[in-house]
Amino acid sequence: MVLMHDVIIIGAGAAGMTAAIYTCRKKLRTAILSIDVGGQTNLTSHIENYPGTGPMSGIELMRRFQDEAVGFGAEIIMGKAVKSEKTEDGFRIGLANGEEYECKSLILAYGKVPKSLGIEGEERFMGRGVSTCVTCDAPLYKNRDVCVIGGGNSAIEGTLELATIARKVYLVHRRDSFRADEITVEKLKNSPNIELVLNSVSTKVIGGKNVDGIEVEDIVTKDRKELKVDGIFIEIGYVVDTNFVQHLVKVNEKKEIIVDERGNTSCPGIFACGDITPVPFKQTVIAAGEGAKAALECYKWITGGKGAVLDWTH
Amino acid sequence: MVLMHDVIIIGAGAAGMTAAIYTCRKKLRTAILSIDVGGQTNLTSHIENYPGTGPMSGIELMRRFQDEAVGFGAEIIMGKAVKSEKTEDGFRIGLANGEEYECKSLILAYGKVPKSLGIEGEERFMGRGVSTCVTCDAPLYKNRDVCVIGGGNSAIEGTLELATIARKVYLVHRRDSFRADEITVEKLKNSPNIELVLNSVSTKVIGGKNVDGIEVEDIVTKDRKELKVDGIFIEIGYVVDTNFVQHLVKVNEKKEIIVDERGNTSCPGIFACGDITPVPFKQTVIAAGEGAKAALECYKWITGGKGAVLDWTH
Numbered sequence: 121m122v123l124m125h126d127v128i129i130i131g132a133g134a135a136g137m138t139a140a141i142y143t144c145r146k147k148l149r150t151a152i153l154s155i156d157v158g159g160q161t162n163l164t165s166h167i168e169n170y171p172g173t174g175p176m177s178g179i180e181l182m183r184r185f186q187d188e189a190v191g192f193g194a195e196i197i198m199g200k201a202v203k204s205e206k207t208e209d210g211f212r213i214g215l216a217n218g219e220e221y222e223c224k225s226l227i228l229a230y231g232k233v234p235k236s237l238g239i240e241g242e243e244r245f246m247g248r249g250v251s252t253c254v255t256c257d258a259p260l261y262k263n264r265d266v267c268v269i270g271g272g273n274s275a276i277e278g279t280l281e282l283a284t285i286a287r288k289v290y291l292v293h294r295r296d297s298f299r300a301d302e303i304t305v306e307k308l309k310n311s312p313n314i315e316l317v318l319n320s321v322s323t324k325v326i327g328g329k330n331v332d333g334i335e336v337e338d339i340v341t342k343d344r345k346e347l348k349v350d351g352i353f354i355e356i357g358y359v360v361d362t363n364f365v366q367h368l369v370k371v372n373e374k375k376e377i378i379v380d381e382r383g384n385t386s387c388p389g390i391f392a393c394g395d396i397t398p399v400p401f402k403q404t405v406i407a408a409g410e411g412a413k414a415a416l417e418c419y420k421w422i423t424g425g426k427g428a429v430l431d432w433t434h
Numbered sequence: 435m436v437l438m439h440d441v442i443i444i445g446a447g448a449a450g451m452t453a454a455i456y457t458c459r460k461k462l463r464t465a466i467l468s469i470d471v472g473g474q475t476n477l478t479s480h481i482e483n484y485p486g487t488g489p490m491s492g493i494e495l496m497r498r499f500q501d502e503a504v505g506f507g508a509e510i511i512m513g514k515a516v517k518s519e520k521t522e523d524g525f526r527i528g529l530a531n532g533e534e535y536e537c538k539s540l541i542l543a544y545g546k547v548p549k550s551l552g553i554e555g556e557e558r559f560m561g562r563g564v565s566t567c568v569t570c571d572a573p574l575y576k577n578r579d580v581c582v583i584g585g586g587n588s589a590i591e592g593t594l595e596l597a598t599i600a601r602k603v604y605l606v607h608r609r610d611s612f613r614a615d616e617i618t619v620e621k622l623k624n625s626p627n628i629e630l631v632l633n634s635v636s637t638k639v640i641g642g643k644n645v646d647g648i649e650v651e652d653i654v655t656k657d658r659k660e661l662k663v664d665g666i667f668i669e670i671g672y673v674v675d676t677n678f679v680q681h682l683v684k685v686n687e688k689k690e691i692i693v694d695e696r697g698n699t700s701c702p703g704i705f706a707c708g709d710i711t712p713v714p715f716k717q718t719v720i721a722a723g724e725g726a727k728a729a730l731e732c733y734k735w736i737t738g739g740k741g742a743v744l745d746w747t748h
Contacts, residue, residue, distance in 0.1 A: 134485070137485065138485045138719060141483055141485055142483060145482070145483055145615050145616075145617060146615060146616060147616045147617070168459070169455055169456060169459055169726075170486060171448070171451065171452045171455055171498070171499045171502055171722050172484060172486065172487045172495055172498045172499055172502075172722075173486045173487055173498075174498070174502070181486055184485070184486045184487075184488070185485045185486055188485060188486075188488070301459050301460060302459075302460060302461045303459060303461070381695065381713070381714065382714050382715075399695070400695065400696050400727060400730075400731075401696075401726065401727055401730045403723075403726050403730075405452060405719070405722050405723050405726050406723040406726050406727060407723075408485050408486075408719050408722075408723060409717075409719050409720040409721075409722060409723020409724060410723065412483075412715065412717050412719050412720050413714060413715055413720060416714075416715045416717075417714075
């Protein structure tokens, strides 16, 4: 006999944990099912723009979200969801380890997975010199040389974090300028052990037993050169992976789950929020807000519309 | 010569102050123009569902938002905006006191104003026995009898707060059940000095020099009776007041400013977020998320689209 939850939330980032805080406070029996706790916010070493908490690491902020969700009664189940099906009473979710869970409703909030470069050597050295998580792996490169590939906030913050640990950090970016916060870009330009390699793309990871370097190509001159580095951090963004639910909910051309402004998907009883949807800007506070919407919409659905309100003030 | 701001944000609640945090971090010269600091969040005595901070009063949470916005460089100007016009370079805002401010872009985030009951005596005793702010006026009713009109979270939280100060608190609600969090409703039912007056509407404020009571009508039996009280708190929600900008931006049938999913209004250079828009559920964390979206969209507009990004991770 499988235990029936009122709601299973897949994903434990800002969106999923906020959704859990809300569903638990509505006394819905809530489980969070996730491969990690914290999601992409974990990857930011220093968050200053989540209002109300003051600056702290992404990991610390997500630990607080977790403590609150668990404090209100959320159960956290570690595992990767790989199967979903409609049942008579709701939904059944299958994990990679064979476990199954049943629920009346489902909130999809598991965000994105790191994009890969698709270049020679990348896959071979993944986890052995090539990393997609600065916060996780930076300590391995004390006084060594590394490079970061990318040009967004994550790449720049990763570069700044690495510059405090590594001897030298190359930042390889395909454009000639950055789209990140001006404050952050200034810090980058003022760091003596950071070298910007602009207008350039990576073409090959070079190495034998370990990573020895990365080949980069200037996109204007087409010249190629090798940067001697011990570690390579890929920070070029994330992609959605919604394969296991696409038979239940509609997705857009980017495979993101289509939602209305309240987190309803095309399937009654399934809600989605955060980076797995087309919500713009991918900020922690935005994901949290979307998680609250999806949870309140879910509560309304479970209670047969009795919870529906348009004039709540708090 | 009037000083030109990059952006003026009207309203200093969760949406407006989050917008300010974001525009300031983008180095936009930012002013917040408001009649108060904190907005409707101030009215909640105890917020447990804003993720990441732990429980605290709405006033304290909003003070933190304010400290962060000011810390990043936002200027706060106290005053009521009553006039808006398009200029060659942007917009001009006129205050009730005659002051004028100019800006390249405008973020409307000033939320709602309290609804009135429209009953006899209400206007006459407003501010002299009739109040729309429990947090502000509860201390005036120590060991006295009061009533609260309403059935949403704010009414219930106000009732609970008053019950710790007043001798007796009547809660007059037009329905026979509550739509608030179950946890909150339980607290209400367990308080010995709270009396629920359900299926009832208020019909008249009774008094001479001061408030003596309120007349209520049972909507089923049509029976009327008087509750002897010294104070009446109206907590029936809020309405939008967008009169001073309706010649610039489109509004819906509720007079809420129509926005897309990124906070764009019908007028280029004007953005809106929070309770002044049709955003659902009216939660602090949702308003904060919407404030971040509008600010990032505003930044994109001011920088001529250069800031436009769809793949930001943080």
